Amino acid sequence: MFSRSALRSLASELRLTAPSTISSAAPLQQRACLHQSASLMNSQQPQSQSTSSHPESPLSATPRAQDTQPKNVKTSTFDENTMTPQTRAHVPIAKQPVAPTFNSPLKVTKSLMSQLPHLVGQKPHYVVAQLHARPYLLTEGDHIRLPFLMPKVKAGDILRFNRASALGSRDFTMKGSPTIDERIYECRVRVTGVDSEPLRIKEKTKRRQRHVKQAKSKHRYTLMRVMDVRVKTPDELLAEGAVVVEESADSSVIEPRS
Incomplete structure (x- = not known):
């Protein structure tokens, strides 16, 4: 077991070394904060430029959505592969029945x-x-x-x-x-x-057969x-x-x- 004198000397050494460790860690935190602030400023610059060049364009959560333009969707067109035909005009010619022929009116x-x-x-x-x-x-x-x-x-x-x-x-x-x-x-x-x-x-x-x-x-x-x-x-x-x-x-x- 340690004696009281040894414990006192160990505690005094820890008190002396603790401020040095804190002072050495403080510049690292300051450097990290400065690095984060610089990255935020760099990331905000293109957004400010984009907003200044296009002040009337709506903002979006993703920058890609601001640059792309919405496509013109035509509701009148009909896609045979994805939609179900609703009228006879939507049915392909190959799927329509053959017209019957008659000899008399x-x-x-x-x-x-x-x-x-x-x-x-x-x-x-x-x-x-x-x-x-x-x-x-x-x-x-x-x-x-x-x-x-x-x-x-x-x-x-x-x-x-x-x-x-x-x-x-x-x-x-x-x-x-x-x-x-x-x-x-x-x-x-x-x-x-x-x-x-x-x-x-x-x-x-069948009778008298095991199969x-x-x-x-x-x-x-x-x-x-x-x-x-x-x-x-x-x-x-x-x-x-x-x-x-x-x-x-x-x-x-x-x-x-x-």
Whole structure:
């Protein structure tokens, strides 16, 4: 153990050396403060010059944003790769359906031409479209999940349902015999993708056999969305070359709903 005299001498030595250490550390702190102030002055000089040269320009947190100019954004343009088409004009020509060709003009009766404006003016319209002998009741905006995978179609393709047994609105219904001529209406759908069901495994065995077979199935289905269900006006039919004929048994008739 140290004696009291040794401890007193050690404390006196520490008192003598402490002011020297503090005095030596003070110039270092002053030098650091002077260095920081000089760097701040140098960094503030280009900002003052920039503000003096451009006094009306708005200040920004980043100096790069002050130098760059905002780009002119055109809202009227349409980008096929990033945006979803909303109208028929936005659909690329390669994705549009092929226009059908007919050998004879459309034949409509006088009663149909007189009642057609009532059906056209009442929206929304519905159509009972037939696909592979299965009826589908469709309106604009509906989503369809076909019970099979449609071949040779991709996401984004537009299809037209041209076989319909009925077409109508809230108070009127047009019935075909057996179908309505596709030149009277338009029903367009868009392929949105493919859906698949969960993997199913079925075990199959035979009598007096120890081997068990596993049959795996994972079906896929085509998804669609109805884009447009529209009934053409009498003026449009006449402009396309429709011919008004007398009443016949196989002509389409518009019936009011009771």
